[in-house]
Amino acid sequence: xxxxxxxxxxxxxxxxxxxxxxxxxxxxxxxxxxxxxxxxxxxxxxxxxxxxxxxxxxxxxxxxxxxxxxxxxxxxxxxxxxxxxxxxxxxxxxxxxxxxxxxxxxxxxxxxxxxxxxx
Amino acid sequence: xxxxxxxxxxxxxxxxxxxxxxxxxxxxxxxxxxxxxxxxxxxxxxxxxxxxxxxxxxxxxxxxxxxxxxxxxxxxxxxxxxxxxxxxxxxxxxxxxxxxxxxxxxxxxxxxxxxxxxx
DNA sequence: CTGTATCCATGGAGATACTG
DNA sequence: CAGTATCTCCATGGATACAG
Numbered sequence: 001x002x003x004x005x006x007x008x009x010x011x012x013x014x015x016x017x018x019x020x021x022x023x024x025x026x027x028x029x030x031x032x033x034x035x036x037x038x039x040x041x042x043x044x045x046x047x048x049x050x051x052x053x054x055x056x057x058x059x060x061x062x063x064x065x066x067x068x069x070x071x072x073x074x075x076x077x078x079x080x081x082x083x084x085x086x087x088x089x090x091x092x093x094x095x096x097x098x099x100x101x102x103x104x105x106x107x108x109x110x111x112x113x114x115x116x117x118x119x
Numbered sequence: 120x121x122x123x124x125x126x127x128x129x130x131x132x133x134x135x136x137x138x139x140x141x142x143x144x145x146x147x148x149x150x151x152x153x154x155x156x157x158x159x160x161x162x163x164x165x166x167x168x169x170x171x172x173x174x175x176x177x178x179x180x181x182x183x184x185x186x187x188x189x190x191x192x193x194x195x196x197x198x199x200x201x202x203x204x205x206x207x208x209x210x211x212x213x214x215x216x217x218x219x220x221x222x223x224x225x226x227x228x229x230x231x232x233x234x235x236x237x238x
Numbered sequence: 239c240t241g242t243a244t245c246c247a248t249g250g251a252g253a254t255a256c257t258g
Numbered sequence: 259c260a261g262t263a264t265c266t267c268c269a270t271g272g273a274t275a276c277a278g
Contacts, residue, residue: 022230023155023223033251036142049260060252065261086259087258096233103225104142110218111141152271168240179272184241186271205239206278 029074029100032067034059036104039093042077043101046092076100148193148219153178153186155223158212161196162220165211195219 030036034056041047041055053064068091071077076097082088093101149155153175160166160174172183187210190196195216201207212220 018231019159019227020156022227022234023159025230025234026226027155031250036146037139040138040142053260058252060254061261062253062263063251066251081260084259085258087261089260099229099232103222103229106222106225107145108138108141110222111144112137113218114215115141115144150270172240177272179274180241181243181273182271200240203239204278206241208240 026100026103029076032070033063034067035071036107038067038071038091039076039097039100040104040108042091042093042097043104046080046090049089049091052091071097145219145222148195151186151189152182154190155226157186157190157210158195158216158219159223159227161210161212161216162223165199165209168208168210171210190216 037056038052041052047055049064049068052068053059053061056064068077068079072079075094078092078094080090080092082090156175157171160171166174168183168187171187172178172180175183187196187198191198194213197211197213199209199211201209
């Protein structure tokens with residue numbers, strides 16, 4: 001999903017610009033094939049890199065690293081490195097990231113009601 | 120954003136499969152550059168094709184038509200054609216689509232709190 | 239006014255190999 | 259264990275022209 005910028009919205013839009021930008025802002029943070037699920041997993045407890053990779057069956061290392069970096073840059077998750085050998089890295093939600101969880105909860109509830117075809 | 124299928128999640132995933140599928144299902148319905156904003160506009164009242172096109176400054180006709188068709192196929196919006204000349208088409212939310220609005224509301228609130236940089 | 243048809247550019251995601 | 263570096267592929271969206 002492409003990211004949406006400030007440019008590109010009608011100056012005469014009937015609804016408040018800020019509302020549109022706010023929705024686009026949040027959408028941008030969550031744009032990515034796996035981000036909703038990563039945040040969902042971290043809701044319960046911190047996870048290590050390989051734990052997430054196992055939960056997200058099918059994700060490649062390259063993709064996972066990229067999504068985690070983006071989530072980190074957007075301030076949604078923390079990355080804590082334990083200076084051990086072998087390496088030990090743990091990802092957890094920031095308070096900002098936690099505030100996204102209710103959205104994902106709602107998406108889960110919606111999907112439980114309407115998405116039965118996936119079962 | 121690519122769509123997520125039933126396949127691709129670990130059989131031994133610690134969280135309930137249904138929750139993951141439910142999140143992915145909802146994410147799939149909303150995958151698309153403009154869908155959140157289209158639903159947001161329809162929240163207030165039905166809109167005509169060109170009204171939506173004007174609100175979404177910058178969208179091409181081809182893209183708008185495609186997004187509207189997908190939303191319609193997924194049962195989120197209604198398409199009502201008034202047999203007039205010139206043509207008159209009105210889009211409105213279905214009850215299923217209305218149940219998505221709280222999610223978008225939350226995204227708006229989140230963006231209002233954290234997305235000030237877009238102002 | 240509300241589209242369709244066609245082509246094209248872009249970027250995100252996967253595959254694979256390699257590394258401290 | 260937790261990455262990095264490339265490469266490739268293809269779905270998505272945009273541009274443009276045309277139409278009922």
